[in-house]
Amino acid sequence: MRLVIATCSVDYDGRLTAHLPLAKRLLLVKADGSVLVHSDGGSYKPLNWMSPPCAMAEVEPDDLEAAEGVAAVWVVQHAKSEDRLRVRIHEVHHDSDHELGVDPGLVKDGVEAHLQRLLAEHITTLGDGWTLTRREYMTPIGPVDILCKDARGATVAIEIKRRGDIDGVEQLTRYLELMNRDPHLAPVTGVFAAQAIRPQARTLAEDRGIRCVVLDYDALRGIDSSEHRLF
Amino acid sequence: MRLVIATCSVDYDGRLTAHLPLAKRLLLVKADGSVLVHSDGGSYKPLNWMSPPCAMAEVEPDDLEAAEGVAAVWVVQHAKSEDRLRVRIHEVHHDSDHELGVDPGLVKDGVEAHLQRLLAEHITTLGDGWTLTRREYMTPIGPVDILCKDARGATVAIEIKRRGDIDGVEQLTRYLELMNRDPHLAPVTGVFAAQAIRPQARTLAEDRGIRCVVLDYDALRGIDSSEHRLF
DNA sequence: ATTTTGATGTCGAAA
DNA sequence: TTTCGACGTCAAAAT
Numbered sequence: 236m237r238l239v240i241a242t243c244s245v246d247y248d249g250r251l252t253a254h255l256p257l258a259k260r261l262l263l264v265k266a267d268g269s270v271l272v273h274s275d276g277g278s279y280k281p282l283n284w285m286s287p288p289c290a291m292a293e294v295e296p297d298d299l300e301a302a303e304g305v306a307a308v309w310v311v312q313h314a315k316s317e318d319r320l321r322v323r324i325h326e327v328h329h330d331s332d333h334e335l336g337v338d339p340g341l342v343k344d345g346v347e348a349h350l351q352r353l354l355a356e357h358i359t360t361l362g363d364g365w366t367l368t369r370r371e372y373m374t375p376i377g378p379v380d381i382l383c384k385d386a387r388g389a390t391v392a393i394e395i396k397r398r399g400d401i402d403g404v405e406q407l408t409r410y411l412e413l414m415n416r417d418p419h420l421a422p423v424t425g426v427f428a429a430q431a432i433r434p435q436a437r438t439l440a441e442d443r444g445i446r447c448v449v450l451d452y453d454a455l456r457g458i459d460s461s462e463h464r465l466f
Numbered sequence: 467m468r469l470v471i472a473t474c475s476v477d478y479d480g481r482l483t484a485h486l487p488l489a490k491r492l493l494l495v496k497a498d499g500s501v502l503v504h505s506d507g508g509s510y511k512p513l514n515w516m517s518p519p520c521a522m523a524e525v526e527p528d529d530l531e532a533a534e535g536v537a538a539v540w541v542v543q544h545a546k547s548e549d550r551l552r553v554r555i556h557e558v559h560h561d562s563d564h565e566l567g568v569d570p571g572l573v574k575d576g577v578e579a580h581l582q583r584l585l586a587e588h589i590t591t592l593g594d595g596w597t598l599t600r601r602e603y604m605t606p607i608g609p610v611d612i613l614c615k616d617a618r619g620a621t622v623a624i625e626i627k628r629r630g631d632i633d634g635v636e637q638l639t640r641y642l643e644l645m646n647r648d649p650h651l652a653p654v655t656g657v658f659a660a661q662a663i664r665p666q667a668r669t670l671a672e673d674r675g676i677r678c679v680v681l682d683y684d685a686l687r688g689i690d691s692s693e694h695r696l697f
Numbered sequence: 698a699t700t701t702t703g704a705t706g707t708c709g710a711a712a
Numbered sequence: 713t714t715t716c717g718a719c720g721t722c723a724a725a726a727t
Contacts, residue, residue, distance in 0.1 A: 236492060236506045238469055240564045250629065250720040256570040261467060261494075266506040274569035275467045275497040278517050280707065282572050284510045286720085318720070329564060333471045338505035339487040341513050343705095397481065431548075481705045509722065515705085549705070 237264040240329035245272050245283045249318030255282055257325065262309075264291060266335070270311045270320060288314035296323070350450055351380055351395050354428060358383050361426065361448065365391075379410050390414075390423045399429030399447070404440045411445075468495040471560035476503050476514045480549030486514055488556065493540075495522060497566070501542045501551060519545040527554070582611050582626050584686040585659060589614050591686070592657065592679065596622075610641050621645075621654045630660030630678070635671045642676075 239262040245255040255272065260282070263271040268291050271281040285291075289311055296305040300323060309322040351370060354360070358367045364386030372382035372392075381393040392414060394407035407425050414423040425445040427436070437447050470493040476486040486503065491513070494502040499522050502512040516522075520542055527536040531554060540553040582601060585591070589598045595617030603613035603623075612624040623645060625638035638656050645654040656676040658667070668678050 236471075236504075238492070240467075240566070247720075251574060253720085254573045256573070258569050259564075259566045260569065261469070261564075261566070263492075263504070265504075265508075269507075269510075271510050273467075273494070273496075275566035276500075276518075276569065277496075278500070278707065279502050279512050279515045281510050282569065284720085286509055286722090287507075316720095329562060331560060331562075333490075333492075333560060335471075335490045335492070335506035338489050338491065338507065338513065342485045342487070343482060478705075484705080511706090511722070517705085517707095 236266060236333045236335050238262075238329065238331050238333070239264070239324075239327060241324045242326040242328070243272075243322050243324045245323070246321045247283050247318075248321075249313070249316065253283060259328065262322065262324075268311075270309070270322070272322070283320065285311040285313060285318065285320045289318075290314065350397070350428075350430070354393070354395060354450065355381055361391075361393075362386055374410060374413055379414075385424075390420055391426055392423055393426045393428055395450075396427075396429040399427060399432030399436045399449075401433070401436050401439060403427065403429070404436050404443070404445065407440075407445060408443060467497060467566050468563045469493075469560065470495070470555075470558060472555045473557040473559070474503075474553050474555045476554070477552045478514050478549075479552075480544070480547065484514060490559065493553065493555075499542070501540070501553070503553070514551065516542040516544060516549065516551045520549075521545065578626060578628050581628070581659075581661070581681055581686070585624070585626060585681065586612055588686060592622075592624075593617055605641060605644055610645075616655075621651055622657055623654055624657045624659055626681075627658075627660040630658060630663030630667050630680075632664070632667050632670060634658060634660070635667050635674070635676065638671075638676060639674060 240259065241262055242257060242259045243262065244257045247253040261273040263273065267287040268289050269287040270285045270291055272283040273281050291309055291311045294308050294310055296308050300308060304325050305323045306326065307324045309324065311320040311322070313319065355367055355370050358365050358381070362385060366384050368382040368384060368390070370381055372379040379392045380395045383391050383393065385391050392407065392410055394403055394410070396403040404427055407427055411423055411425050415421045426448055427440045427445050428448040428450050430450050432447050432449060440447050471490065472493055473488060473490045474493065475488045478484040492504040494504065498518040499520050500518040501516045501522055503514040504512050522540055522542045525539050525541055527539050531539060535556050536554045537557065538555045540555065542551040542553070544550065586598055586601050589596050589612070593616055597615050599613040599615060599621070601612055603610040610623045611626045614622050614624065616622050623638065623641050625634055625641070627634040635658055638658055642654055642656050646652045657679055658671045658676050659679040659681050661681050663678050663680060671678050
């Protein structure tokens with residue numbers, strides 16, 4: 236990985252045409268030849284870039300560029316398309332190279348899916364005598380996370396979110412409206428379960444007669460006997 | 467902008483939970499406090515990151531971390547949510563700081579918009595006697611780029627793309643189907659106009675009776691008297 | 698290999 | 713401020 240801080244202008248031509256006026260920026264050249272142009276702000280998206288597979292070549296500035304003070308020109312050409320990037324470097328403030336090796340990669344915990352599985356396996360945490368009917372119960376407008384029955388045998392639909400927000404309550408409400416129109420299922424009550432429930436979401440849910448449950452991920456995981464240290 | 471090459475592990479906790487095992491990576495700290503973690507490959511998207519507004523604080527490793535060889539810990543906390551990033555640094559291989567200043571920002575040439583304006587102003591390039599009805603003609607499923615009439619007075623819908631691809635033909639087809647169900651408009655024919663049209667897209671379009679037109683941007687701009695060197 | 702779907706999407710414009 | 717759609721979307725899963 237090569238890191239260059241340089242005063243430069245950049246032109247991209249491909250699916251669109253874009254231009255970056257002369258300014259001081261970070262140029263990041265990765266081992267696969269891809270190039271990122273970053274400014275000191277904004278989001279993680281570079282101002283301009285070239286994705287792999289591509290090749291970076293340093294060429295001599297032409298007469299016009301030389302006259303404008305361009306010291307070096309990078310041409311980055313995509314291998315499979317006509318996309319290309321032209322970086323005109325006026326001044327280099329920093330230039331260093333670093334050997335990084337292959338990255339082991341990101342591990343994403345599917346928290347919502349995991350919560351659903353844990354809660355389904357321990358449905359009695361919602362109340363004694365509760366029984367699981369099924370997970371991912373399909374309806375015409377999408378799957379209900381968990382369908383179960385309470386101690387009295389009444390049907391309950393559960394919506395699970397990592398963060399309990401208004402839109403999750405709205406989603407559960409739509410399911411409940413639909414299911415309560417089905418005489419085989421009605422009456423169906425709702426449970427809104429999340430690791431954290433925002434006050435507005437709680438207010439809305441309770442106003443609609445939906446019970447709110449805050450899930451303790453670690454506690455659920457703790458009582459899960461099948462959890463024998465997977466990683 | 468601070469550039470650090472370090473052997474580190476990273477944990478993100480927020481909308482999801484994610485973990486990066488110990489490896490040598492680039493840590494990029496921007497002036498606004500945002501942090502990007504990049505490996506030497508992949509796309510322009512970092513392995514992990516924190517978007518502004520956020521604050522980065524360097525804290526002492528706890529006993530457990532110290533025992534594992536952690537030399538320093540960065541905690542990056544988002545200002546408006548519970549999202550946080552924890553970077554455990556084992557070894558620093560490079561650390562440099564650079565003053566970049568404010569970036570003048572990206573200039574995107576709105577080529578498609580420009581093409582639309584130019585073609586609307588020179589609609590007769592499609593045929594003598596053709597007349598413009600309007601640009602951005604609204605339908606319930608979106609705006610038709612240009613609506614016009616041919617020499618015989620029949621309505622024509624034009625879809626304009628920089629690159630003529632299958633999906634552009636599908637889009638125009640949807641418009642034509644809809645408009646031809648309207649007795650006030652029907653019959654409506656279609657023109658698919660682009661700077662370059664892929665063979666598959668041309669085949670599909672012509673199979674559906676849609677005329678394909680390759681636009682010459684420079685020629686259209688050349689005949690445009692209003693184009694008096696804007697930049 | 699191709700299509701569809703989700704994203705810590707991001708980003709900008711319109712309402 | 714919120715909503716909506718497009719993106720140089722990208723990337724993974726499903727077909």
